[in-house]
Amino acid sequence: MPVAEYMALALGHPEHGYYMKGDPFGTDGDFITAPEIGQVFGELIGLWSAVTWQQMGMPDRTILIECGPGRGTLMNDLLRAAGTVPAFARTIEVHLVETSPALRDRQAGTLSGIGPVWHDTLDTVPDGPSILIANEFIDALPIRQIVRDNEDWAERCVGVAGGALRFVTSPVSDDLGAALPNNALPGDIFEFCPAAAAFIDQIAARFTGHPGAALFVDYGYARRAAGETLQAVRDHGYADPLTDPGEADITAHVDFGSLAAQAASLGCAVFGPISQAAFLRSLGIVERTTALLKNARPEQAQALQSATQRLIDPAAMGDLFKALVVAHAGAAAPAGFETQLAPGHRQDD
Numbered sequence: 001m002p003v004a005e006y007m008a009l010a011l012g013h014p015e016h017g018y019y020m021k022g023d024p025f026g027t028d029g030d031f032i033t034a035p036e037i038g039q040v041f042g043e044l045i046g047l048w049s050a051v052t053w054q055q056m057g058m059p060d061r062t063i064l065i066e067c068g069p070g071r072g073t074l075m076n077d078l079l080r081a082a083g084t085v086p087a088f089a090r091t092i093e094v095h096l097v098e099t100s101p102a103l104r105d106r107q108a109g110t111l112s113g114i115g116p117v118w119h120d121t122l123d124t125v126p127d128g129p130s131i132l133i134a135n136e137f138i139d140a141l142p143i144r145q146i147v148r149d150n151e152d153w154a155e156r157c158v159g160v161a162g163g164a165l166r167f168v169t170s171p172v173s174d175d176l177g178a179a180l181p182n183n184a185l186p187g188d189i190f191e192f193c194p195a196a197a198a199f200i201d202q203i204a205a206r207f208t209g210h211p212g213a214a215l216f217v218d219y220g221y222a223r224r225a226a227g228e229t230l231q232a233v234r235d236h237g238y239a240d241p242l243t244d245p246g247e248a249d250i251t252a253h254v255d256f257g258s259l260a261a262q263a264a265s266l267g268c269a270v271f272g273p274i275s276q277a278a279f280l281r282s283l284g285i286v287e288r289t290t291a292l293l294k295n296a297r298p299e300q301a302q303a304l305q306s307a308t309q310r311l312i313d314p315a316a317m318g319d320l321f322k323a324l325v326v327a328h329a330g331a332a333a334p335a336g337f338e339t340q341l342a343p344g345h346r347q348d349d
């Protein structure tokens with residue numbers, strides 16, 4: 001089966017899929033994400049949302065959407081910070097796009113009292129002025145891998161040989177290779193994420209009728225190049241993506257450059273990608289951390305400082321993680337993106 005189908009099953013099979021079974025986050029789980037590292041991440045995104053709502057003209061109803069909300073931690077921290085702008089908080093209706101029943105349970109616990117509405121896909125989320133947040137969501141969407149096979153392009157697939165799963169290739173069923181450089185070398189791999197492209201299409205359609213902004217934070221790159229980024233993580237370490245499917249998180253780096261170009265070609269305003277460090281610094285992560293430190297006990301102070309460090313240190317998450325905003329046509333630069341270069345240029349490109 002093609003890599004995309006394998007990835008979709010390994011993560012989303014109703015019984016054996018990785019996300020379907022339970023809660024993979026935190027120090028006891030397999031990996032840790034920004035909102036689980038520190039509350040300041042979700043809080044700053046809450047303030048970002050409030051500013052975005054003001055820029056949207058302060059609508060009476062804000063459809064606040066989170067895709068892949070994990071444990072619900074980001075949304076919880078976001079809403080607490082949004083509460084400091086009551087005029088905004090009053091307008092919020094929370095919609096969560098989440099396929100995993102186990103994680104929906106977990107989100108319901110974290111967000112008890114909020115009354116979120118869950119959806120399997122963005123299709124069923126009501127129309128209206130909207131703010132969409134997706135942290136480490138697109139990296140979980142299945143990718144296709146197209147391999148240069150001597151003179152031709154081939155689809156990278158997963159097959160069985162000698163009782164074990166192996167990568168194999170088969171002919172590509174469409175003309176995806178036509179978009180790829182013809183000076184590619186045999187063995188070069190290029191990745192495509194059709195599900196992410198479909199998601200951008202849906203967002204662009206949403207933002208034609210109503211104002212809106214979508215914030216994507218993920219690890220990824222600004223320009224497509226040959227190389228494979230499919231990876232499996234288990235127990236806070238790298239694992240073989242073909243071993244024990246359903247037992248490890250499988251992700252791929254996000255091709256922000258292609259998503260940004262696609263959104264722009266659909267008429268959206270696009271900001272970034274910029275590094276997570278640049279985004280969080282310009283939202284005031286350092287000042288917010290300093291303020292929290294004033295009232296923190298020594299052990300809390302240590303945790304606060306190391307969380308902020310981890311989020312913005314280029315050697316940790318600061319550089320590899322990027323932030324991208326897709327908004328309705330003509331939208332002003334959102335908070336954190338004010339130093340955006342003239343249209344057509346992207347920072348960190």
Ligand code: SAH
Nearest residue numbers: 019033068069070097098099100135136140
């Ligand atoms: N945003 C959270 C969790 C990231 S993990 C955080 O930062 O901590 C990826 C999340 O996306 C999980 O909640 C997973 O169940 C969900 N998910 C993965 N694929 C999905 C899909 N196709 N549709 C909806 N949710 C999906």
